Structure formats: C-alpha cells, structure tokens
Amino acid sequence: MGTITLNQVTKSFGDVQVIPPLDLSIEDGEFVVFVGPSGCGKSTLLRLIAGLEDVTSGEIVIDGRPATEVPPARRGLAMVFQSYALYPHMSVRKNIAFPLRMAKMDKAEQDRRVDHAARILNLTDYLDRRPGQLSGGQRQRVAIGRAIVREPQAFLFDEPLSNLDAALRVGMRMEISELHAQLATTMVYVTHDQVEAMTMADKIVVLRAGHIEQVGTPLDLYHQPRNVFVAGFIGSPTMNLIEGPEAAKHDAHTIGIRPEHVAVTDDGPWQGTVGVAEHLGSDTFVHVHGTGLAETLTVRVPGDIAVRHGDAVRLTPDLACLHRFGDDGLRL
Amino acid sequence: MATAHSRTAARLMLAPATVLLLAWMLIPLCMTLYYSFRRYRLLTPERQGWVGFRNYENFLTNPAFRDAFVNTLILVVGVLIITIVLGILLAILLDQPMFGQGIVRILVIAPFFVMPTVSALVWKNMFLNPVNGLFAYAAKGMGLQPYDFLSQAPLASIVGIVAWQWLPFATLILLTAIQSLDSEQMEAAEMDGAGPLARFRFITLPHLSRAITVVVLIQTIFLLSIFAEILVTTNGGPGTASTNLTYLVYVESLLNYDVGEGSAGGVVAIILANIVAIFLMRAIGKNLDA
Numbered sequence: 037m038g039t040i041t042l043n044q045v046t047k048s049f050g051d052v053q054v055i056p057p058l059d060l061s062i063e064d065g066e067f068v069v070f071v072g073p074s075g076c077g078k079s080t081l082l083r084l085i086a087g088l089e090d091v092t093s094g095e096i097v098i099d100g101r102p103a104t105e106v107p108p109a110r111r112g113l114a115m116v117f118q119s120y121a122l123y124p125h126m127s128v129r130k131n132i133a134f135p136l137r138m139a140k141m142d143k144a145e146q147d148r149r150v151d152h153a154a155r156i157l158n159l160t161d162y163l164d165r166r167p168g169q170l171s172g173g174q175r176q177r178v179a180i181g182r183a184i185v186r187e188p189q190a191f192l193f194d195e196p197l198s199n200l201d202a203a204l205r206v207g208m209r210m211e212i213s214e215l216h217a218q219l220a221t222t223m224v225y226v227t228h229d230q231v232e233a234m235t236m237a238d239k240i241v242v243l244r245a246g247h248i249e250q251v252g253t254p255l256d257l258y259h260q261p262r263n264v265f266v267a268g269f270i271g272s273p274t275m276n277l278i279e280g281p282e283a284a285k286h287d288a289h290t291i292g293i294r295p296e297h298v299a300v301t302d303d304g305p306w307q308g309t310v311g312v313a314e315h316l317g318s319d320t321f322v323h324v325h326g327t328g329l330a331e332t333l334t335v336r337v338p339g340d341i342a343v344r345h346g347d348a349v350r351l352t353p354d355l356a357c358l359h360r361f362g363d364d365g366l367r368l
Numbered sequence: 369m370a371t372a373h374s375r376t377a378a379r380l381m382l383a384p385a386t387v388l389l390l391a392w393m394l395i396p397l398c399m400t401l402y403y404s405f406r407r408y409r410l411l412t413p414e415r416q417g418w419v420g421f422r423n424y425e426n427f428l429t430n431p432a433f434r435d436a437f438v439n440t441l442i443l444v445v446g447v448l449i450i451t452i453v454l455g456i457l458l459a460i461l462l463d464q465p466m467f468g469q470g471i472v473r474i475l476v477i478a479p480f481f482v483m484p485t486v487s488a489l490v491w492k493n494m495f496l497n498p499v500n501g502l503f504a505y506a507a508k509g510m511g512l513q514p515y516d517f518l519s520q521a522p523l524a525s526i527v528g529i530v531a532w533q534w535l536p537f538a539t540l541i542l543l544t545a546i547q548s549l550d551s552e553q554m555e556a557a558e559m560d561g562a563g564p565l566a567r568f569r570f571i572t573l574p575h576l577s578r579a580i581t582v583v584v585l586i587q588t589i590f591l592l593s594i595f596a597e598i599l600v601t602t603n604g605g606p607g608t609a610s611t612n613l614t615y616l617v618y619v620e621s622l623l624n625y626d627v628g629e630g631s632a633g634g635v636v637a638i639i640l641a642n643i644v645a646i647f648l649m650r651a652i653g654k655n656l657d658a
C-alpha cells in the first residue's frame with residue numbers, strides 16, 4: 037500500500053545542491069513528520085516525493101513501484117498546500133470533486149464521496165460557498181477534503197497549519213491526527229514547528245541543510261538525540277547545552293540537560309541570577325544568567341515557586357538525565 | 369478622507385477637472401444634438417431652420433445605414449475574437465521562460481506604439497498592395513495569383529489591420545493576469561490529475577475571466593469608433609462594403625455636405641453604442657465584481 041522509499045535521492049537547483057544523497061523509507065500507514073529549520077529542504081523533499089520537482093539523481097519507489105519518472109497525477113498521492121491552493125471560482129463542492137471529475141468518475145459516486153468527505157470534515161453546510169467566503173480553518177478543511185476524496189496511497193502536507201491562529205492550529209492538529217487514525221493512510225507532514233512534530237508524528241525526520249540528522253519516534257528523539265543539533269532542536273523550551281570545563285568533568289565536549297531536569301534548590305552546585313521568569317501557571321520557565329556555564333540556562337519549575345527578576349538561585353541538575361556529546365557533536 | 373471637511377476639500381479640488389471634462393463633452397454633444405434637428409447643408413448654407421426628425425429619418429432610411437451598422441458589429445466582434453484568442457495564446461507563450469524574453473515582449477508590444485493612420489498605411493502599401501505588397505510578392509513567388517485584399521475583402525482586411533493594432537493591448541493585459549496566477553493552484557490541479565488542457569480550461573481561463581472582461585469593454589469602446597484605418601485604406605468602399613457608422617457620419621457631413629444628417633447619425637451612433645455597452649455590462653460586467 038502506501039510505502040514510500042527514497043534511494044540516494046539528490047536535488048540541485050543549478051549549482052546549488054539542496055538535497056545531498058538521501059535515503060529514507062516510509063512505512064504504510066505511518067505518520068511521518070519532516071522538521072527542520074527554515075530553508076533546510078523540507079518542502080523540496082516533499083515536492084520531490086509528489087513529483088512536482090524532478091530528482092537530480094536517485095530513485096523514488098512508491099508502493100513498491102518505481103515512481104521517479106511517473107507524473108504527479110499518477111503517483112497516487114494527494115497534497116495539501118500551505119496556501120491551500122483552492123480553486124477560487126469553484127464552489128466548495130466543485131473543489132472537492134475536482135480530482136474525481138478529472139478521473140472521469142460517474143456523478144453519483146462523486147456526490148457520494150464528496151458528501152462523505154464533507155461529513156468527516158464538518159463542511160456539509162458550506163458546500164455551496166466559494167473558498168473566498170470561508171474562514172482559514174474551513175479552507176484548510178476543504179483542501180484536506182479535496183485530498184481525501186481521491187483515496188490516495190499517501191497524503192502530503194506542506195505546513196498546512198502555518199496560516200492559522202494558535203488556537204485553531206491546536207484544533208486542526210488534533211483533527212488531522214484523528215483523520216489519520218480513521219483513514220490509516222500514510223501521511224507525510226512538513227512543519228518547522230517541533231510541537232506539531234512531537235504531538236502528531238509516529239516517526240520524525242529531522243533535517244538540516246538537506247541532510248537527515250535523525251529518524252525516530254518523538255520520544256526516541258527526545259530521550260536519545262543522536263547529536264547536538266537534534267538535541268537543541270527537539271524539545272520546548274530547548275535543551276541547555278553546556279561546553280567547557282563543566283562538560284569536561286563528564287568526559288564530553290558538550291553536555292545537554294533539559295529544562296525539566298534542572299531543579300531550583302537551596303544548595304545546588306550551579307548558581308546564577310534570574311533574568312526572566314515566564315509564569316505559565318502550571319509551570320514557570322526561569323531563565324538564569326551568570327552561571328558561567330552558558331549564557332542562559334533555562335529551568336522548568338512548578339508554577340507555585342515564586343522567583344522574580346534579579347533573584348539569586350542555586351540549581352541542581354538531574355545527572356541521570358544528562359546528555360553527553362563528543363567533539364564531533366555525536367552522542368557519547 | 370472621511371471627515372466632512374476633507375470631503376469638501378476633495379470636491380473643491382476635483383471641481384476644475386470635472387468642469388473642464390463636462391465642458392469638453394457636453395458642448396460638442398449639445399451642438400451635435402442642436403444641428404441634428406436643423407436643416408444645415410454646406411452647399412446651401414442660407415436655407416436654415418428646424419426640420420424636426422427629418423434628419424434622423426433620412427439617416428436611418430439611408431440604405432448605407434444598415435450596411436454600416438452590420439459592418440460596425442462585424443468589425444467590433446471580429447477584432448475582439450481575434451485579439452482575445454491570439455492574446456491568450458501569446459500571453460501563455462510569453463509567460464514561459466525562454467531565451468530573449470525581454471526583447472520578445474517589447475516586440476510584441478511594439479504595434480501599439482504605431483499610430484493608426486501610419487500602421488494602416490504601412491499595411492496598405494507594404495503588405496496588402498496587389499502589385500508591390502509583400503503578400504502579393506509571396507503569392508507570386510509560389511506561382512499564385514496575387515490577391516487584392518482591399519477590394520476583394522475590404523472589411524476582413526480592416527479587421528486584420530485593427531486586430532494587429534490591438535493585439536498587444538490584449539496580450540499585455542492577459543499576460544499580467546496570467547502572471548498573477550498562483551503557481552500552487554496549477555500544481556494542485558496537476559496533482560488532481562488535470563492535464564494541460566484541463567488546467568487551461570478549469571484554472572487559467574476562469575482566472576483570466578476578469579482580464580478578458582476588461583479587454584472586451586475597453587476595446588469595444590475604441591472599436592466602435594474606428595475611423596482612420598478605413599479612411600486611409602478603403603475609404604469605406606467598394607460601395608459601402610467597409611463603411612462603419614463613424615465613417616458614414618463622416619461621409620454624410622463632409623462628403624455630402626449635410627451637417628444636419630451627419631449630426632443625426634452621430635446621435636444615432638451614440639445611442640447604439642450605449643445599447644451595446646448596456647448589453648455588455650449585463651452579460652459580462654459581473655466578472656468585475658470582486
């Protein structure tokens with residue numbers, strides 16, 4: 037069914053190699069998220085899979101069949117674009133039915149599938165409107181509807197939630213996860229938001245400059261980051277990375293400790309002054325300066341601990357949760 | 369611009385231009401109306417007086433009027449069809465990345481910079497002339513009989529000349545519209561299984577509808593009053609084969625020296641143009657709503 041395999045795929049725009057040779061396999065029914073900083077090639081990789089860009093070299097296999105030369109329409113994939121790319125002059129119904137119409141499916145079956153998709157996505161009341169008359173979240177759902185009616189091998193999403201406000205984003209995130217559970221179809225999802233990646237993915241692919249830095253489940257990446265980049269990228273707030281003598285004490289070039297694994301105590305080995313304390317209610321993130329370890333150490337403490345700007349605090353790391361990295365940045 | 373004060377100021381500042389425009393349009397219009405009800409022949413200028421609707425009667429019952437009316441419609445519709453169809457094709461072509469794109473675009477726009485009289489003369493003498501023209505030369509080269517375009521197919525020739533002049537305008541407007549088409553929409557359609565033709569029909573063409581409307585409306589206004597091209601090529605002939613309403617008005621007032629009937633013809637032309645405009649706005653004006 038919806039397996040996707042990339043073998044030594046590369047992509048260059050002119051002289052610039054955006055994707056160096058890259059191998060990746062995506063299992064059937066998996067929810068795979070590509071994350072990475074802006075410009076690292078996530079969209080390019082997705083478009084290579086979709087067939088909207090030609091690979092410079094290498095091979096793409098979809099559902100066990102070589103797909104490198106297959107045009108996008110016949111790869112059996114459906115894509116949801118960041119801008120939604122709805123057809124503005126067609127009603128919602130026509131938008132959703134468009135791929136079916138192009139496949140010359142008979143009218144009754146088209147209607148059945150469109151109605152089904154509209155029910156799943158709560159769009160039934162809007163079928164006769166134009167995209168311009170919908171809210172951002174509704175447009176997003178139309179775009180998803182247009183993708184699901186085709187019953188594709190796999191869905192490709194390119195930052196589908198980035199145009200939505202924070203609350204709606206959380207809602208749509210859950211809807212997409214639920215849709216995945218319901219359809220059990222392979223989904224490849226691009227985002228630069230690591231919270232989206234952590235909450236939605238079965239498997240996360242961390243990219244940097246076209247390289248795959250690590251592939252694994254969200255918890256793998258969280259507990260066992262393969263290198264300093266992944267350690268710094270996954271987790272919110274980000275992991276504290278400490279170099280120098282303190283790291284040398286642990287026989288490492290760099291040590292990393294997550295904010296939740298540092299406690300504010302009366303007799304901790306590290307000390308500094310509070311720069312900013314972000315009170316979220318449940319938790320407080322304390323940014324501590326002047327420790328001599330790193331410019332800022334972030335510490336997560338329970339919400340009821342009263343710390344303010346300028347307070348002197350002592351910190352105790354939980355050494356069991358320390359991450360150690362060597363000179364080459366790799367995990368020791 | 370919302371306070372009462374700023375609105376008054378805006379009106380005051382607009383006033384001179386408005387008055388000038390009104391005078392510019394109203395005075396000739398009123399004089400035309402005035403003469404259209406008068407007996408005013410340049411050959412017998414002393415015999416004047418009110419004649420009621422006689423001038424209108426004469427103009428409308430003139431057998432040339434029917435021909436001119438039909439010719440005007442053919443001219444407008446013919447040029448519109450040619451410019452829009454070729455304009456869309458050219459715009460799509462110019463939108464493709466290609467070698468020398470900048471120069472090609474300027475070349476395509478060039479005909480628009482040539483004034484109508486000149487371009488019509490160039491066509492008449494360099495291309496369509498049955499003895500010295502390039503087309504005649506080409507025909508002879510292929511062993512064919514040269515075709516005398518301006519006397520055998522006068523109206524079609526004029527349609528061709530005018531279409532050539534207006535093609536750049538249509539192309540330009542349509543090209544900017546095509547360039548504003550969201551490329552993700554095209555890619556989405558591609559993934560949805562739409563081939564090139566389906567993409568053109570379902571994505572590009574609807575996207576262009578507003579630009580096409582603009583082209584149709586603007587060109588219609590100008591095409592209804594084509595004159596110079598006819599004057600320098602066929603003089604409305606042979607017979608009335610290439611006479612349009614504007615040219616007929618000219619014939620009546622300046623060749624037959626009947627200013628009264630010419631003015632009546634002018635008024636008729638204004639009314640007909642407005643009828644056309646109303647129909648057009650009804651038919652395609654909704655495309656302009658956002």
Ligand SMILES: Nc1ncnc2c1ncn2[C@@H]1O[C@H](COP(=O)(O)OP(=O)(O)OP(=O)(O)O)[C@@H](O)[C@H]1O
Pocket residue numbers: 049054072073074075076077078079080081228
């Ligand atoms: N058509 C193109 N021509 C040349 N370079 C391109 C093209 N498309 C992308 N690139 C380059 O390829 C690199 C990766 O781009 P890509 O769009 O895949 O990044 P991304 O990871 O999706 O970033 P973002 O999170 O900002 O969307 C960028 O450096 C970009 O400049």
Ligand SMILES: [Mg+2]
Pocket residue numbers: 078079080195
């Ligand atoms: Mg991107």
